[in-house]
Amino acid sequence: MKRHSFNSSIGFVLAAAGSAVGLGNIWRFPYLAAKDGGGLFLVIYLILALTFGFTLLTTEVAIGRKTKQSPLTAYSTLKKGWGGLGIIACIVPMMILPYYCVIGGWVMKYAVSFIAGDWTQTATDGYFTSFITADTEPIVYGVIFLALTCIIIYQGVNKGIEAFSKVLMPILLILVVGIAVFSLTLGHTDGGETRTGLQGLRVLLIPRLSGMGFSDILVVLMDAMGQLFYSLSIAMGIMVAYGSYVKDDDNLMKSINQIEIFDTGVAVLAGVMIIPAVYVFMGEEGMSSSGPGLMFISIPKVFQAMGPIGHFIGIMFFLMVLFAALTSSMSILEAIVSSFMDHYKISRRRATVIEFFIALFFAVLVCLGYNKLYFEVKLPNGVTAQILDIMDYVSNNILMPVVAISTCILIGWVLTPDTVIDEVTRNGAKFGRKKLYIVMIRFVAPVMLFILFLQSFGIFSFL
Numbered sequence: 420m421k422r423h424s425f426n427s428s429i430g431f432v433l434a435a436a437g438s439a440v441g442l443g444n445i446w447r448f449p450y451l452a453a454k455d456g457g458g459l460f461l462v463i464y465l466i467l468a469l470t471f472g473f474t475l476l477t478t479e480v481a482i483g484r485k486t487k488q489s490p491l492t493a494y495s496t497l498k499k500g501w502g503g504l505g506i507i508a509c510i511v512p513m514m515i516l517p518y519y520c521v522i523g524g525w526v527m528k529y530a531v532s533f534i535a536g537d538w539t540q541t542a543t544d545g546y547f548t549s550f551i552t553a554d555t556e557p558i559v560y561g562v563i564f565l566a567l568t569c570i571i572i573y574q575g576v577n578k579g580i581e582a583f584s585k586v587l588m589p590i591l592l593i594l595v596v597g598i599a600v601f602s603l604t605l606g607h608t609d610g611g612e613t614r615t616g617l618q619g620l621r622v623l624l625i626p627r628l629s630g631m632g633f634s635d636i637l638v639v640l641m642d643a644m645g646q647l648f649y650s651l652s653i654a655m656g657i658m659v660a661y662g663s664y665v666k667d668d669d670n671l672m673k674s675i676n677q678i679e680i681f682d683t684g685v686a687v688l689a690g691v692m693i694i695p696a697v698y699v700f701m702g703e704e705g706m707s708s709s710g711p712g713l714m715f716i717s718i719p720k721v722f723q724a725m726g727p728i729g730h731f732i733g734i735m736f737f738l739m740v741l742f743a744a745l746t747s748s749m750s751i752l753e754a755i756v757s758s759f760m761d762h763y764k765i766s767r768r769r770a771t772v773i774e775f776f777i778a779l780f781f782a783v784l785v786c787l788g789y790n791k792l793y794f795e796v797k798l799p800n801g802v803t804a805q806i807l808d809i810m811d812y813v814s815n816n817i818l819m820p821v822v823a824i825s826t827c828i829l830i831g832w833v834l835t836p837d838t839v840i841d842e843v844t845r846n847g848a849k850f851g852r853k854k855l856y857i858v859m860i861r862f863v864a865p866v867m868l869f870i871l872f873l874q875s876f877g878i879f880s881f882l
C-alpha cells in the first residue's frame with residue numbers, strides 16, 4: 420500500500436494546527452492566564468513554547484517523517500526493542516477519543532440550542548448538569564460527533580484531513596478574531612460600577628507579581644508546562660502520525676514554527692475573547708471556574724447578559740468551538756487508524772470501522788458515568804472524579820508524561836539528537852536553535868517532565 424502524503428506544506432500546517440487548537444486553548448488557557456498572574460503566565464508560556472514545546476514537537480514530527488510509520492510501529496522501526504513505547508503512544512489516543520467525543524457532543528448540543536433559538540435556557544441554573552446526566556441525549560450527541568469524525572478520517576489523508584482542515588481552520592481563525600474584537604468593546608454597569616472590556620484585557624496582559632513567592636512562581640511554571648504539553652497535542656502519537664505524511668522536501672522547521680504560532684496565537688486570542696467578556700459581566704470572580712464549568716455554565720450566562728446580540732455571538736462561539744473540537748478529534752482518530760493500518764496491514768476503511776465500535780463502547784460508558792454508573796473517587800491530584808475524569812487523568816497525567824520522557828531518553832541518549840537534526844536538515848533546511856535542542860532533549864525536558872509527572876501524584880503538595 421502506498422503511503423499518502425499531504426499535498427502541500429500548508430495542508431500539513433493547518434492539519435497539525437487543527438489538532439493543536441482545541442478545547443484546551445479555549446477553556447484552559449484563558450482560565451490559567453487569569454489565575455496565574457496574567458502577563459506573567461503569558462511570558463512564561465511563550466518562553467516554554469519556544470524551547471520546550473519546540474523541542475518535543477520537532478522530535479515527534481521528525482520521527483514520523485523519518486520512519487514513515489504510525490505511532491504504534493514508528494518507535495520499534497527507529498530502535499529495536501522500543502515497541503512498548505509505540506504501544507503506549509497508541510493506547511493514549513484510544514483512551515482520549517471516547518471522552519473527547521462525548522465533550523464534542525456537549526458542544527454540539529449547545530451549538531444546536533443556539534441555532535434553534537432556545538439558547539436562553541442554556542443560561543439557567545442546573546441546565547448543564549441536567550443535560551449531562553440525562554439518559555439518552557448525551558449519548559446521541561456524542562455518537563453523532565464520533566460518527567462525523569469517523570466519516571472524515573474514512574476519506575483519507577487528502578480528501579479527509581487535509582481538505583477539512585483547509586476549510587475549517589481559516590473559518591475558525593476569523594471567528595476567534597471577530598469575537599475577540601467584539602469582546603473588547605463590551606461595557607456593563609451593575610451596582611453603580613462600570614466595567615469595560617479593555618479593563619478586562621488588563622487582567623490578561625499585565626503581569627501581577629505582587630505577593631508572589633518562589634512556590635507561586637513554580638506553580639505558574641508547572642501550569643504553563645502542563646498546558647503547553649496538552650495544547651500542542653504532544654505525546655499521544657498524533658504528531659508522529661501527521662509527520663509520517665509530510666513530504667521529504669518540505670521544510671520541517673518552518674512548518675513547526677507556523678504550527679506553534681497558530682496554536683499560541685489562538686490561545687491568546689481565546690483569552691482576549693473570554694476574559695474581558697466574563698470580567699465585564701461577572702467581575703474577577705467569574706473567572707474562577709475552568710473546563711466544563713467555564714464553557715458550559717459561565718459563558719452562556721455571559722451571552723444572556725449581552726441581550727439579543729448574545730444570541731448571534733453565541734452561535735459564532737459554539738460553532739467555532741465545534742470546529743476546534745472536530746479537527747482535534749480527527750487527529751486523535753488518525754493516530755489510531757494509521758497504527759491499525761501499519762501494524763495489522765488492514766485498509767483505512769476497516770481500521771476506521773473497528774475503532775468506531777471500540778470508541779462507541781467507551782463513549783457510552785463515559786455517558787453512563789453521569790447517571791446509571793455514577794460514583795465518586797478522589798484522584799491523587801485532589802480532583803473528585805467520574806469515569807471521564809479517570810480516563811483523562813490516566814492518559815494526561817500518567818501515560819503522556821511516560822511517552823514524552825521515554826521519547827527524550829530514546830532520542831537524547833539511546834540514539835543521538837542527530838537522528839532528529841539530520842531528518843530536519845536532510846533537504847538542506849537550516850536547523851535554528853540546534854544547541855538549544857540538544858540541551859533540551861537530553862537534560863531540561865526529561866527533568867521538567869519528570870517533575871510534572873510526580874506532581875500529578877500529589878507528591879509536591881506545596882504546588
Ligand code: PHE
Nearest residue numbers: 439441442443444650652747
Ligand atoms: N491539543 C488540543 C487542545 O489544546 C487537545 C487535544 C487533546 C487534541 C488530545 C488532540 C488530542 O485542546
